[in-house]
Structures are given as structure tokens and as C-alpha cells.
Amino acid sequence: MTPTTAPAEARTPGTAQKVAVLGAGKIGEALLSGMIRAGWAPADLLVTARRPERAAELHERHGVEAVSNAHAAKAADTLILAVKPQDMGALLDELAPHTAADRLVISAAAGIPTAFFEERLAEGTAVVRVMPNTPVLVDEGMSVISAGRHADESHLARTEAIFQPVGKTLRVPEKHQDAATALSGSGPAYFYYLVEAMTDAGILLGLPRAQAHDLIVQSAIGAAVMLRDSGEHPVRLREAVTSPAGTTINAIRELENHGVRAALIAALEAARDRSRELASGA
Numbered sequence: 001m002t003p004t005t006a007p008a009e010a011r012t013p014g015t016a017q018k019v020a021v022l023g024a025g026k027i028g029e030a031l032l033s034g035m036i037r038a039g040w041a042p043a044d045l046l047v048t049a050r051r052p053e054r055a056a057e058l059h060e061r062h063g064v065e066a067v068s069n070a071h072a073a074k075a076a077d078t079l080i081l082a083v084k085p086q087d088m089g090a091l092l093d094e095l096a097p098h099t100a101a102d103r104l105v106i107s108a109a110a111g112i113p114t115a116f117f118e119e120r121l122a123e124g125t126a127v128v129r130v131m132p133n134t135p136v137l138v139d140e141g142m143s144v145i146s147a148g149r150h151a152d153e154s155h156l157a158r159t160e161a162i163f164q165p166v167g168k169t170l171r172v173p174e175k176h177q178d179a180a181t182a183l184s185g186s187g188p189a190y191f192y193y194l195v196e197a198m199t200d201a202g203i204l205l206g207l208p209r210a211q212a213h214d215l216i217v218q219s220a221i222g223a224a225v226m227l228r229d230s231g232e233h234p235v236r237l238r239e240a241v242t243s244p245a246g247t248t249i250n251a252i253r254e255l256e257n258h259g260v261r262a263a264l265i266a267a268l269e270a271a272r273d274r275s276r277e278l279a280s281g282a
């Protein structure tokens, strides 16, 4: 399946819908800011936070009313739950008495299956599980979407109307969500880690840190745009950089000697396993 960008009509937020972001930390605030950039009126949005000072900060930054979780559950048609997986049970205990079965509940939490929500909310509540990533902040997010038992096409479309303006979306069966979390949910962190390590290498080679950082970041951007836009397989793109008896092949040999490919495979497998563990509240 190919990730999709929003068709023009999906980018126009519906005015009749009110959307609440519950637990607006890093990912919740990123989504809130993305919805506002995409044209949602702050008056059609609500936000909740655990600490009053965080609620005030969110209101000041985005002009969105900060309310209690119970108020959000009663007033909003769509509830985006963005607390940590370990806080989700307590949040649902708080929400359940106030959440009518016609609400669309979207969870951004790693690991937690849609059944967890369905068991704790009114019978028939539509739940959609989404795994976004932090580049939603720059409208280059990757959001992976799965329907729960009671979510139909209209619920998926409403979810995509929120997430498509801030990047790409992809629908997958829920059984693939833990893998998606390992790949794209956590994915940006691996690239930041590589940039950090390669910048250190630049320092070892005698470059000032700022210059090393700029060289690596621009190389990363160029490589990412070529990967996205050229239609070429990554192996072909790498071969085009790798001259016979040149510099690149020496570096590639060291990467292979140090098992970097195997390390990446093991790393993503570990992330997938942790996502599975989170399902049990660990």
C-alpha cells in the first residue's frame, strides 16, 4: 500500500465537528498546532492537560480553550487521546461516564489496542488507533491508521481529515500497528541518532561542530528528498554514490564490519516488542 496525501476536499476541515485533544504533551500539541495550520478554527477545538500551568500555556500559544477531560468528552464529537500508554487506563476511567457512544475516539498511544478502549467505553463506540510521528510539526508526519471494531469508513475519513494535512497517512490492519510504531512512530529518533553520531565523526575529522552538523543535515535532507522523489530503489541511490576504489566503499565496509544493518534490524524488533508489552500496561 502506498501512503496517501490528502485530496483537496479532505484538507477542508468540517465546521460542524468539534475536536478535543486530551493530554496535549509533545504529540498532542503537535497535532493541535497542525490542525490550526490546516484551517481548523480554534473555537472548534478543545484541549486538556493535567497541570493548570500546562493548560494555560496551551491556551496562550494556540488560542484554544483548555477544559476538563469530562467537559471535553461531553462537548467534542471527536476525542484524540494523547496521554502516555501507562496513563490511558486512568484517563478512560475519567472519561467513560461522560462519553456518549456516538463519539469518535482516536488513540495516538503506542501499543494500546482498540479493544482496550472498546471495553471501557459505551458499547458501540467507534475507536480508531493512529500512530503518528513528531514531524507532524512540520507537516511531514507519517500517521498509520487502523479501525477498531465499530469504526467504519466515515470514522476513518474523519481521522484522515485530521492527520492528512500534517503529512501522509496509511491504513493498515491493527495487527501491523506495533511494527508501524517501530518503523515510523519511533523512526525520527533513529535519524536524529545517526545525525548526532555522524556529527561526532565530523569533529573527529577536524571540522567545527556547527559545520559538521550543517554538512550532515543537508546530506540527510538531500538523501530524503531523493528517496521520496526519484522513484529509485535505495540500493541504486547508494551505488550511485559508491565509486570504484573510492571513499564511500571504505565507509560501507566499516558499517558492515560493525554489524550496523543487523543492529538496525534488532533495534526495530526491540521497539516492536516494547509496543506489544505496552498493551499490557507495562
Ligand SMILES: NC(=O)C1=CN([C@@H]2O[C@H](COP(=O)(O)OP(=O)(O)OC[C@H]3O[C@@H](n4cnc5c(N)ncnc54)[C@H](OP(=O)(O)O)[C@@H]3O)[C@@H](O)[C@H]2O)C=CC1
Pocket (backbone or CB within 6 Å): 022, 023, 024, 025, 026, 027, 028, 048, 049, 050, 051, 054, 069, 082, 083, 084, 085, 087, 090, 091, 108, 109, 110, 131, 132, 133, 134, 185, 186
Ligand atoms: N512522542 C512521540 O514521538 C510519539 C508519541 N506517541 C504517543 O503519544 C502519547 C503521548 O506521548 P508524548 O506526547 O510523547 O508524551 P507527553 O508526556 O509529552 O504527553 C502526554 C501528556 O498527557 C498529559 N496527561 C497525562 N494524564 C492526563 C490526564 N489524565 N488528563 C490530561 N492530561 C494528561 C501529561 O501531563 P503531564 O505533563 O502533567 O505529565 C502530558 O502533558 C503516548 O501514548 C505515545 O505512545 C505516538 C507517536 C509518536
Ligand SMILES: O=C(O)[C@@H]1CCC=N1
Pocket (backbone or CB within 6 Å): 110, 181, 185, 186
Ligand atoms: O517512544 C515511544 O514510546 C513513543 C511512541 C512512538 C514514538 N514515541
